[in-house]
Amino acid sequence: METYHLIVYGCQMNVYDGEAVATSLQSVGLRETEKPEDADLIIVYTCTVRASAAERAVGRINALGALTRDAPSKYLAIGGCLPQAEADNLLDACPDVDLVFGTGQLGRVSSFVDLLETGGGPYVLVDETEWEPSVALAARTSPVRANVSIMRGCNNYCSYCIVPYVRGQERSRPTRDIIDEVDELIQSGYKDVTLIGQNVNSYRDGGVSFAELLRKIDALCDGAFLRFTTNHPKDMGENVVGTMADGRNVARHLHLPLQAGSDRILAEMNRGYTASDYVRLVDNIRKAVPGICLTTDVMVGFPTESEREFEKTLTLVKKIGFDGAYTFVYSPREGTAAAERPDDVPPEEKRRRITELIKAQREISLERNEGFVGREVVTLAEKLSRRADDETAGRISENKTVNFPGTYAPGEMLPVKITEASSWTLRGKVIGTTGV
Numbered sequence: 147m148e149t150y151h152l153i154v155y156g157c158q159m160n161v162y163d164g165e166a167v168a169t170s171l172q173s174v175g176l177r178e179t180e181k182p183e184d185a186d187l188i189i190v191y192t193c194t195v196r197a198s199a200a201e202r203a204v205g206r207i208n209a210l211g212a213l214t215r216d217a218p219s220k221y222l223a224i225g226g227c228l229p230q231a232e233a234d235n236l237l238d239a240c241p242d243v244d245l246v247f248g249t250g251q252l253g254r255v256s257s258f259v260d261l262l263e264t265g266g267g268p269y270v271l272v273d274e275t276e277w278e279p280s281v282a283l284a285a286r287t288s289p290v291r292a293n294v295s296i297m298r299g300c301n302n303y304c305s306y307c308i309v310p311y312v313r314g315q316e317r318s319r320p321t322r323d324i325i326d327e328v329d330e331l332i333q334s335g336y337k338d339v340t341l342i343g344q345n346v347n348s349y350r351d352g353g354v355s356f357a358e359l360l361r362k363i364d365a366l367c368d369g370a371f372l373r374f375t376t377n378h379p380k381d382m383g384e385n386v387v388g389t390m391a392d393g394r395n396v397a398r399h400l401h402l403p404l405q406a407g408s409d410r411i412l413a414e415m416n417r418g419y420t421a422s423d424y425v426r427l428v429d430n431i432r433k434a435v436p437g438i439c440l441t442t443d444v445m446v447g448f449p450t451e452s453e454r455e456f457e458k459t460l461t462l463v464k465k466i467g468f469d470g471a472y473t474f475v476y477s478p479r480e481g482t483a484a485a486e487r488p489d490d491v492p493p494e495e496k497r498r499r500i501t502e503l504i505k506a507q508r509e510i511s512l513e514r515n516e517g518f519v520g521r522e523v524v525t526l527a528e529k530l531s532r533r534a535d536d537e538t539a540g541r542i543s544e545n546k547t548v549n550f551p552g553t554y555a556p557g558e559m560l561p562v563k564i565t566e567a568s569s570w571t572l573r574g575k576v577i578g579t580t581g582v
């Protein structure tokens with residue numbers, strides 16, 4: 147085996163784990179190919195947070211099966227959260243697969259090559275082997291932005307959520323390892339670092355809380371944006387808000403999942419806060435960090451959600467005025483508490499609710515983005531824009547994408563004047579430099 151092709155679905159944790167998979171394969175001499183048809187080993191690293199995510203992964207795997215089915219020296223593997231939830235079903239659903247591995251196998255990836263080449267299989271590796279990254283990942287997906295895992299797993303058991311079952315119990319990474327990884331990233335020119343975990347606020351390593359970790363990391367990140375995600379409203383304490391306000395490099399953006407605006411639904415979801423707790427937290431954050439941009443996750447159609455309860459979500463979303471929201475239709479996941487109950491909001495009603503929510507949020511996002519027009523903002527050049535060859539796509543502290551004319555090296559911090567806004571992105575032009 148000489149080459150691999152890796153396809154990653156899912157959240158930032160999966161992107162990070164995908165980088166770990168790539169690092170391991172490269173460490174045993176495999177090269178990445180641009181196209182799956184050119185690879186000896188194809189790996190699909192999956193998400194199963196909603197049924198649609200699982201279905202998309204299975205569809206992709208079966209389409210890729212055509213490439214490996216009649217080629218004895220080509221192999222197909224499925225990794226990540228979906229195998230952790232349902233390895234046996236997967237072998238039935240995906241007959242061309244040679245290897246199925248779960249979320250606890252990252253330490254073993256380099257041995258997959260030998261295992262597959264000995265023949266036999268399909269192999270199923272889903273026992274939970276602990277894995278903590280101790281060195282910086284070599285195979286990063288971007289030269290300027292990087293995720294750094296600070297904890298794995300989740301103990302919150304929100305009633306709809308499969309993550310605690312596929313990622314295991316919370317465990318925090320040693321502070322020293324995190325510091326070393328961030329240090330190395332900054333030394334090698336990274337300009338945007340995100341500390342990631344399913345619930346970063348519950349980080350703890352001995353005496354070091356999340357707020358203390360954030361303070362230590364902030365001190366290393368001069369000249370770069372420092373971000374962290376995901377936060378849980380029930381765990382985001384005043385000390386974290388204070389550190390955000392005092393930090394030199396902490397970005398002016400926070401992702402704070404709301405999920406719902408009705409206290410009854412929030413309790414049914416086992417979220418551990420009320421709508422007014424959430425509003426109070428947002429008020430404190432906005433007072434501590436003026437101009438901060440907020441994004442969120444919102445779900446519609448949780449079992450028993452009434453029209454009035456949905457209206458509460460809609461009203462709260464409008465009242466808070468998020469810069470952006472990821473919106474989801476509830477999807478029952480086997481093994482979770484909510485999946486025991488009837489999925490009783492009719493599909494057409496779910497669709498109506500999500501459409502209304504998306505429409506409202508699009509208007510709010512546009513309004514929030516229009517507030518940037520005319521402002522000069524420091525923008526990190528990231529890559530060529532998708533829209534045109536002679537255009538650069540960048541990112542600002544508030545985590546918004548800005549497209550601007552000219553070709554700039556990834557990693558440059560540029561003064562950009564914002565000239566236009568849409569619901570999704572900003573447009574601007576570089577001012578006061580000699581850029582092309």
Ligand code: SAH
Nearest residue numbers: 306307344376403443444445474475476477
């Ligand atoms: N740990 C993070 C991310 C969890 S998954 C957090 O707590 O925010 C990302 C989002 O997917 C969740 O915030 C939730 O809105 C959504 N989600 C999770 N399970 C879901 C389900 N069963 N159906 C629909 N959306 C779901």
Ligand code: SF4
Nearest residue numbers: 300302303304307309
């Ligand atoms: Fe899932 Fe809740 Fe944990 Fe987030 S906090 S991963 S929604 S159980």
Ligand code: F3S
Nearest residue numbers: 156157193194195227
């Ligand atoms: Fe999906 Fe697993 Fe992340 S289920 S949301 S990839 S932790």
